[in-house]
Amino acid sequence: MASEATHSALPDTESASLARTSAQELSRLLKERPDADRARVTLDGQDLVLPRQALALLRDLLADMAQGHAITIVPTHAELTTQEAANLLNVSRPYVIKLLEAGDIPFTKTGTHRRVRYEDIMAYKQNQMARSRQLLAELASEAQDDDLGY
Missing domain, CATH: 1.10.1660 (Multidrug-efflux Transporter Regulator; Chain: A; Domain 2)
Structure with missing residues (x-):
């Protein structure tokens, strides 16, 4: 797994719209379940369990994408x-x-x-x-x- 992921292209209109909807829904779920420390996500029929911190980060990334921003993730120790x-x-x-x-x-x-x-x-x-x-x-x-x- 790479320690740094980069996506330098700006999201297209469809991706920004999907990101906006997803960020809003994820934000709502995190507010409704403040005590939940993990979530089960299904991707192509495969169940994944994600920690709450990853969900909050995903929400923030989606919110930035919704605004049309390119995203770069850099680990703090990089x-x-x-x-x-x-x-x-x-x-x-x-x-x-x-x-x-x-x-x-x-x-x-x-x-x-x-x-x-x-x-x-x-x-x-x-x-x-x-x-x-x-x-x-x-x-x-x-x-x-x-x-x-x-």
């Missing part, structure tokens, strides 16, 4: 190249390398190549988002104090 990290952060690869070399994001080296754990990239991204929200709140507060009308 190691990324600097380009993949840059893509996740929506910055340039040289900027990511500066962050790594400054110690802002932990990394390892495989030969001459830097590798970054997915969970470390996401932690950095969350910290930056929290910092941005804090600074924005401070700016808004100053604007209010200075009666700038914001």
Whole structure:
């Protein structure tokens, strides 16, 4: 089984519609049965038992597909190249390398190549988002104090 699954094509209209219906139904079932920790799913006459966490993940994936988004699944322990990290952060690869070399994001080296754990990239991204929200709140507060009308 692959540790990373990628589906880069955007869902067509029919797939998005089916995903929307399925996500709504799965969401309803999860709400109606909050204590259920697994579910039996039948696929081509074969019964499968799935944990609740997998069902919640499937619901979220279907909701994204319903909005027309392409889906990529990356395990949290996955190691990324600097380009993949840059893509996740929506910055340039040289900027990511500066962050790594400054110690802002932990990394390892495989030969001459830097590798970054997915969970470390996401932690950095969350910290930056929290910092941005804090600074924005401070700016808004100053604007209010200075009666700038914001």
